[in-house]
Amino acid sequence: MLIVPEHPMLSVRRQCELLGVPRGGFYYEPVAVNPEDLALMRLLDEQYTRMPFYGVRKMTAWLKTVGYYPDVKRVRRLLRLMGLMAIYRKPNLSLNGTDHRRYPYLLRGVPVLRRDQVWSTDITYIRLRGGFVYLVAIIDWFSRYVLAWRLSNTLDAGFCLEALDEALLRGLPDIFNSDQGVQFTSSDFTGRLEQAKVRISMDGRGRCFDNIFVERLWRSVKYEDIFLHDYETIGQVRTGLGRYFPMYNDERLHESLDYRTPGQVYFQGFAGGHA
Template sequence: MARKRNNHDPKFKSRVALEAIRGIKTVSELSAQYGIHPTLINRWKKQVIESLPEIFESGKVPRKPAGESPEIGKLYEQIGRLQVELDWLKKKSESLHIEEKRLCIEPHHRRLSIRRQCALLGLSRASYYYEPRPERPENLALMSEIDRIYLDFPYFGSRRMAAFLRDRGYAVNRKRIQRLMRLMALEAVYPKPRTSAANPAHRVYPYLLRDLTITHPNHVWSTDITYVPMRRGYMYLTAIIDWYSRYVVAWEISNTLDGAFCREVLRRALQNKKPSIFNTDQGAQFTSPKFTEILQEAEVQISMDGKGRALDNVFVERLWRSVKYEHIYLHSYENGLELYHGLHRYFEHYNNERPHQSLGNQKPSEVYHATEA
């Protein structure tokens, strides 16, 4: 017997999406609390964030002139329907993969049915309705162990990681480890051949830091994203660091791996200062035009790591190791709010109190603000 699909009302979706945006609870916790799949929560959160600007925009659908004949009225209704479809399709046309297309569907759109949206996106309805199972607690514990091992051995791919874990008594195979590492956005560090073409919509910029001497604060900034385990579930952390002083300029956490919180951190960092060069890896969050346009508007040069070259962004990788071994692994946070306050205390300590050996035991804030004295 086919399982009956739940039709959640807009108020329920809004409540769940707003909780996800607040970031206090992980997606896994919200999934268990409301009895819905994590994919739906990610979708609703993204829909709410993307739809907010539309609240302040005027409608573009032509209206039926008063006193016209019924035939003219029907024509205007058809034009209005086509305008709605074209506007909707234009907004969603950047999505290329099946999962991204699924996130574009708006189940309660007032003018477009799910069938029509799927047709416009070239997505089968079976693919839209498919819902994978939520992550099991044993997989969350395994992901935490993988994170620890990866910090010590970043050159471990899924094969070596699976073998290493089996030696430690874990009954795992390579496919399972491969899936979890992909979910955690972890990739083995080694030079790779060019096996696939880049997304034509995402320009990849050259690496500008080779043989470059960093001479002053705000010469080079860089950023990255890392997985942060908690007692129940996990979050993602992004930070922007100044290469010269190792000063953390801005940081943020999110319960979903999207580009919105990366862009928010970048805007916050650029409010008072700006670097000459900004370096990132080739992750989709950073190659997105929405991200690079912020840097272009600020007249900042964009630099990107070579594929598979984590050492091109070595200072951020070193920061993640310090954050996790000096703080994350020493605590077991219950929710995102506790994690945020804990990381706030740590980064205040890191910037203002923690001596940095490579800086002659000076604090990063002392070196970063030295030129302002």
Template structure:
């Protein structure tokens, strides 16, 4: 049996920095460093959340789980049954991966099984060494993504039948997991098509019956999956509803809200805040960081109703064009290649690609002409 590695702070920092760079997918990093993808997500988040502390002066900011608590728990793990109940209660406040990292294989007093019981994790999960996505699953994800663009009403069962008809031996369980990993939800009417994170507030849909007739009246945002040669990335885009212009975008190898907020900040800085922002009810768009930024600039928040197929249809059409005209024509190796390729296509889309909704004019031309016309009308008034 392979000996479990105890990762030190330097190792975690190196992996987290690689993840922040975005050059490689999480699957590639997990394979190269021999760690679980979930741990990479957590280390990246911890690095980003703690980066501000380096520059703070004076009182140190209190973390959700401070180091003193972790050290205290680690010290008490060698105590006898008197501390058993205390440790079990305290351990619940820590994440599973953090608790796994606290276990010492060669502890002088407690066995691995005893430490697992004290930290409220199963012994089997301690020894389990998960792997990244297999090549077969990555190939299936690409097939699912292409088919979903053609038939966005395919649910898990229909997608499974489709792949079986194409000669792939798959079951419902695998397709459900892969579609969740890709953030794909069918657009037909059904309950719970998009779930916010626990404790996040959702907002009503504000676009019903609304006549959108000028730029910056309504913006929309969404996240899609980008297949790579090895692994996958995620892309968020912010679009002006009236002109279909892409105002800002970001690529990330994880699904935290940070890269969405970065795109939002860029769009607001360059074009000013919109009157309404419409998104789905995903955890990135119900997070405090996203909603607080919109509230601070006076933007009203609108969220798609569950199972509604046309609430965010314009950005869904953007994904279809982007993937068939750009993504599927390349096999990008690194995040830099993906960013450069997507950036070139979005520039082409905004400034050169004729758009049917505008009589063949590109979205950016319509956007800036409409802004100029609106400003002239206001000066005359």
């Protein structure tokens, strides 16, 4: 599969339509924002990575301590734009006129004792020099192994479905956990899981600690790669993360895994003392 941005006859949009893939993952242009918003978004990203439990009002108050004075409405808008607040489907606004099915959170108090017992997913904001893109990843809870990831400059469900399809080639989890964002409540996404007989779990709206292993992954990705590089394009980010995730899976030792790598635990099935 090859998208040619400079094709003399076919636009990127048309090439993606012909190949049946979402165009957001192949555009090389990041989402553009004005410089003032971009500066605020960089600060919000760094603070959210440190303090994922901060809500809009605390974020607004924190910005004042570092010399920025946006109002609450603006901070909320930027956090939603960045994907750092789940974007929920409003009642009666789905295309077929009905709400999405409500799925309970299935993992409270459940010990995770083996690979492929629980997978989970989330979307995060990846800053670029002149804008940003979105990253989705799917992780195995037991081993912390990253099963699949995709980048996009849109928040449509297409790049999430691509990641899910790749992950499902490795096997099937008993439970798949996500937040209630529209990408993960879409009929295409839940339908894939239901067809595979996978139980669906969804976080409560105060989500950051329901999906704690993905939040920890985002912290590692940002401190160990994104914040260390001043990426300019989605192509550069894709190349950088293409190096980072194999290192994370196969070389990076985790204290919680008894100083083993996620790959060792996922493929050998031993995780030391953690549950």
